[in-house]
Amino acid sequence: MPGPPWWQERFRDWGYRLTIPRQAILSLLSKTNKHLSAIDIYLAVHRVYPGIGLTTVYRTLDLLVKGGLVLKFDFGDGKSRYELCKGPDIKPHHHLVCTNCGRIIDCREFIDKEKEVFENVQSSLSTKYNFDIKGHQIHFYGLCEKCN
Amino acid sequence: MPGPPWWQERFRDWGYRLTIPRQAILSLLSKTNKHLSAIDIYLAVHRVYPGIGLTTVYRTLDLLVKGGLVLKFDFGDGKSRYELCKGPDIKPHHHLVCTNCGRIIDCREFIDKEKEVFENVQSSLSTKYNFDIKGHQIHFYGLCEKCN
DNA sequence: GTAAATGCAAAGGTTTTGCACGTTA
DNA sequence: TAACGTGCAAAACCTTTGCATTTAC
Secondary structure, three states, X not given: OOOOOOHHHHHHHHXXXXXXXXXXXXXXXXXXXXXXXXXXHHHHHHHHOOOOOHXXXXXXXXXXXXXXXXXXXXXXXXXXXXXXXXXXXXXXXXXXXXXXXXXXXXXXXXXHXXXXXXXXXXXXXXXXXXXXXXXXXEEEEEEOOOOO | OOOOOOHHHHHHXXXXXXXXXXXXXXXXXXXXXXXXXXXXXXXXXXXXXXXXXXHHHHHHHHHHHHOOOEEEEEOOOOOEEEEEOOOOOOOOOEXXXXXXXXXXXXXXXXXXXXXXXXXXXXXXXXXXXXXXXXXXXXXXXXXXXXXX
């Protein structure tokens, strides 16, 4: 018996309007574990809400990225990909990217060891460069099983 | 008294022709510590070799990336950036990216600690996912001194 | 001499912008 | 109802492709 989605309150506090396209995009992102591009999202939402425009997808994603609800990735194939990074069931992870076929695999096993290392690194980098570091991304590049 | 550039031999062994545009691009990349886009490279080479075309820049960069002489980065501003990663004076490093103004800072201090961590991680990831991992990138995102 | 490399122009694909119309709070 | 959000069309970019010409070996 799910209550209202957790992002409802967030939008209200935040002062932005929770419109149908925004709900549809958030709902989609919260149900997938894929690495969707703007077009992917447009096409998927279009099936359930045919009125949506690609422009709105881009603008909503920008908003969600700025608000820290979504992460934007560039894996080198010319289009950005988006992932929800807040909410229940969300675990931080990194990516293995096949440089041949573009396949992307999530990997989580490194996260524990990473934490202890990166907390120190980030705070010392912040001090040294006067940089307010918000986060980091780690991408592993190589050849996947099929392409190897 | 510099001898012939180190990449001369490399190209010959490799079976590719060492043309004027290729030399000009490699020469530029070996002298800069900036994070140049294709257009940046085109404009800089154009000053010394006006005959060059943007297409050749892209094709040469692809070649150098495939050959492992150059790394290609995407920092989220819609254009790829290129860095020489072979040759004398080249030290591996990672990047701090300002999400407001796009400024990019190289950081090297993490490299030592990183090595011991990542050698293990990469080999265990390789085994687990049957992925032949060639390398990784770490990007730190935040606000630089001016934008903070 | 011959295959490889180049430059131009055009095409392709992704993302952004301007503006009139709808919608949310 | 007033400000915010949307959709469409067009524009702006970055990158790739086709093809005739030039160049390196």
